Amino acid sequence: MSFYGKFSEKDLIESYTNQIDYQGKPDKEIVEEILKRGTLEDFQAKIKAKNLFLAEQNRMIREIHSHYMNKLSKQDCLSLISSDLLPDKTIQFLVETKYNQIHQNVENLKVDSKTLINTVIGTVIASIISSIVIFVSLYNFIFLMVFNFFLLIPVYIINYWMIRLITGKTRENPAVFIGSFIATVLNCIYFFVLYQTIS
Structure with a gap:
């Protein structure tokens, strides 16, 4: 079994991405493991989908922060945010979580x-x-x-x-x-x- 044989898909994606970022190309061994599980094109498509998901998530977090700073309520924030990539449940969870985190951070920094x-x-x-x-x-x-x-x-x-x-x-x-x-x-x-x- 290769070094990457026990890697989950998530770990494999992370290792592959790191190798591309730092070495410019992946190791032969990781490519062989990817090919055992499917095609390189399918694997790269999964990485692209993951990156799109993260980019969309970050865009929404910036929007939530902007709405909070403009003193909009959580409900107003939820009604204004939409996404073609993320389901409604994920959007609701993200708004709830990030709105509360931003609120806590702002309150923590307040000197009254x-x-x-x-x-x-x-x-x-x-x-x-x-x-x-x-x-x-x-x-x-x-x-x-x-x-x-x-x-x-x-x-x-x-x-x-x-x-x-x-x-x-x-x-x-x-x-x-x-x-x-x-x-x-x-x-x-x-x-x-x-x-x-x-x-």
């Missing part, structure tokens, strides 16, 4: 007063909690003092997840990103003050 207030609250709470976690860890495991600078990495991660939990937004949101950084700076200040107090 609620986000700012929650970020400030989250920054203070996160810096205090992460500092307590690190202080307790250092107290119980003195050997960690050697890695004190590298402890900023887990501190930053704790801060980020706390702020994310409070704001409901990810680090793609500028306020959350800045809040996580400020919380980590506050950790450094707490460490410095504690060190001065102990000294």
